[in-house]
Amino acid sequence: MLDLERLRHDTPGCLERVFLDSAGSSLPPQPVLATVIGHLRREAEVGGYVAAAERADDLAAVRESLARLIGATPSEIALLDSATRAWSEFVTALRFEPGDRILISQVEYASNAITALRRAAATGATVEAVPSDPSGSIDLEALDRMLDDRVRLVSLVHVPTNGGLVNPVREVVDAAHRHGALVLLDACQSTGQVPIDVAALGVDALSATGRKWLRGPRGTGFLYVRSELASSLEPSALDLHGAEWTAPDAYRAAPDATRFELWECDVAARLGLGAAVDYLLGIGIDYAANAVATRAEVVRAGLSTLPGVGVHDLGKQRCGIVTFTVDGIDAADVREALADKQITVTVSGRSSTLLDMTGRGLDAVVRASPHYFVSDTDIDRFLDAVAKLH
Numbered sequence: 001m002l003d004l005e006r007l008r009h010d011t012p013g014c015l016e017r018v019f020l021d022s023a024g025s026s027l028p029p030q031p032v033l034a035t036v037i038g039h040l041r042r043e044a045e046v047g048g049y050v051a052a053a054e055r056a057d058d059l060a061a062v063r064e065s066l067a068r069l070i071g072a073t074p075s076e077i078a079l080l081d082s083a084t085r086a087w088s089e090f091v092t093a094l095r096f097e098p099g100d101r102i103l104i105s106q107v108e109y110a111s112n113a114i115t116a117l118r119r120a121a122a123t124g125a126t127v128e129a130v131p132s133d134p135s136g137s138i139d140l141e142a143l144d145r146m147l148d149d150r151v152r153l154v155s156l157v158h159v160p161t162n163g164g165l166v167n168p169v170r171e172v173v174d175a176a177h178r179h180g181a182l183v184l185l186d187a188c189q190s191t192g193q194v195p196i197d198v199a200a201l202g203v204d205a206l207s208a209t210g211r212k213w214l215r216g217p218r219g220t221g222f223l224y225v226r227s228e229l230a231s232s233l234e235p236s237a238l239d240l241h242g243a244e245w246t247a248p249d250a251y252r253a254a255p256d257a258t259r260f261e262l263w264e265c266d267v268a269a270r271l272g273l274g275a276a277v278d279y280l281l282g283i284g285i286d287y288a289a290n291a292v293a294t295r296a297e298v299v300r301a302g303l304s305t306l307p308g309v310g311v312h313d314l315g316k317q318r319c320g321i322v323t324f325t326v327d328g329i330d331a332a333d334v335r336e337a338l339a340d341k342q343i344t345v346t347v348s349g350r351s352s353t354l355l356d357m358t359g360r361g362l363d364a365v366v367r368a369s370p371h372y373f374v375s376d377t378d379i380d381r382f383l384d385a386v387a388k389l390h
Contacts (some may be wrong), residue, residue, distance in 0.1 A: 001290055002283065007373045010279075017133055017342040019379040023189055023321050023369035024336055024346045026215045028276060035275040039268040052267045059267065062274035066222055069277055069285065070206065071197035077231070078223040078260035079270055083188035086207035086223035088115040090184055091153070091262050093233040098124030099150040103143070103181075105167065106132040107160035107356045112186060115241070116155065117230070117334050125152065136165050136314025144175050151181040156203075158196075159189035162348040162357060162365060163323050164296060165315020166194060173202040181227070188212065193292045193320045193371075206230055206264075206376055210269075213320070213371065216276035219271040225257040235260050283372070291372035292320035294378065297367055304381040308390055312365050323365040324349065331364035334389060341385050 008014055011031040019027055022116065033204075042051040052059070063074040080086045094114070096102075102116050106129055116127045130146060133139040136157065147154075154176040161164055173183045182204040187196060191206075192213030198206055206224040210216030235242065241263035243253040253259045280288060299322045303309050308327035326334050331347045338345055349364045350357040357363070370379065 002372055004375060008375065011373045014373050017344060018369040018382050019344045020370050020374065020382060021344045021346050022213055022371040023367060025211045025218060026213065026371055028217065029279050030214060031279055032272045032275045035122065036268045039271050055271060058271055063272055064378040065274055065277040065281060068281060070224060071199045072224050073227065075256035076224050076227050078225065078257040079083065080221045080223055081219050081262065082221040084111045084207035085185060086221050087112055087184065090205045090207065090223060090225065091115055091119055092236045094153060096123035096125040096152060097149055097389055100125040102127045102128050103146060103151055103152045103154045105138050105155065105360065106130065106155050107157050108155065109157060109161055109186060110352050110354060112155060134310045135316050137316060138167050138172060140168065140171050140175065143172060143379065146196065147175060147179045147181065149179055151179055152179050154183045155186065156183060157186045159194065159319055160353055160356065161189055162353045164313040164318040164321040166317040166319050169201045169203065174313050189321065192280060193289055195289055198224055209277060210273040214276050214280060216273040218275040219266055219269050223257060223260055230257050230259065231255050236275055237262065239263050267365050288372050295370040295374055296320045299370060300378055302379065303386065306387050309386060312362065312369055320369050322368045325365055326386065329389060331366045334366045337389055338385055343382055343385055
């Protein structure tokens with residue numbers, strides 16, 4: 001059982017305001033803040049190289065903690081600066097030929113789609129969207145019909161940025177693998193709020209961020225690459241960290257996922273990411289996931305009772321993202337009105353998930369994403385504020 005009082009004490013930013021934007025950039029707990037600031041101070045005392053060398057074991061442990069969280073091995077983890085970087089680095093490392101096909105989901109995030117379209121234009125591949133079923137989840141029957149031996153990659157968004165649905169993963173992986181296609185799981189919005197076991201799911205790669213549900217610093221993310229696959233991939237950039245210069249005319253890339261890393265990085269932020277993951281592991285991902293999902297359902301149920309408020313979350317399984325609109329009030333105006341009452345939400349616009357939002361006739365939705373540190377009083381205060389917008 002979660003100790004809500006302790007969690008809120010560790011998160012002073014949630015004491016004065018109602019914070020409902022962990023799907024955007026969550027509030028880091030105090031151990032994360034102390035880790036980042038402490039390392040920056042140490043860099044100021046002894047220089048960045050010496051400070052990093054002092055924390056070499058702790059830096060290595062960041063991969064170990066992430067591996068524990070998602071059921072991987074440390075050598076399958078590359079530390080990067082964002083989920084977008086992780087996703088695009090994997091896709092650009094694949095070899096596409098004319099006629100190859102890339103399948104994306106109807107709820108694909110804009111950055112992913114842009115990278116896929118650029119890659120296809122450069123290689124002669126094509127990008128096609130798998131439709132959603134009536135529940136909003138990826139249509140497994142449609143996917144099965146679309147798959148053939150020309151499909152090189154299936155991109156699956158685990159949790160979209162504009163709603164609380166959780167897409168099925170294992171079923172997509174099994175279907176794709178029957179045709180020899182790889183599966184890249186966009187876990188940007190699921191890591192930290194949904195239990196993930198990459199071995200059980202069978203995905204070939206996974207991209208995630210540190211700043212959302214993991215409660216880590218901005219500028220952090222990671223890429224998981226299945227160990228058997230990593231050595232066949234050529235990252236868009238290699239340096240002396242991800243590869244070794246072995247002869248005047250030769251180099252050898254690292255045999256594992258670390259080939260995707262570069263030497264220069266924000267050491268303080270990476271240590272902060274490790275502290276965030278360790279904090280979550282100390283709580284227990286199952287406890288955290290249950291708390292997040294429960295709070296979100298309370299928010300959905302409460303919003304559904306309010307006149308003029310529409311809740312837009314789809315999916316058979318739902319998680320911590322709640323999206324809604326208020327009749328006659330622009331989503332951005334709802335956000336600002338709530339901000340005036342010290343309530344933090346955000347807006348998800350059509351351009352972020354163009355296919356899904358266009359298909360549903362939505363231009364923008366308000367997004368509320370309560371983490372486990374949100375209290376019942378916070379939720380009541382939020383619902384009361386929304387009710388008074390008319």
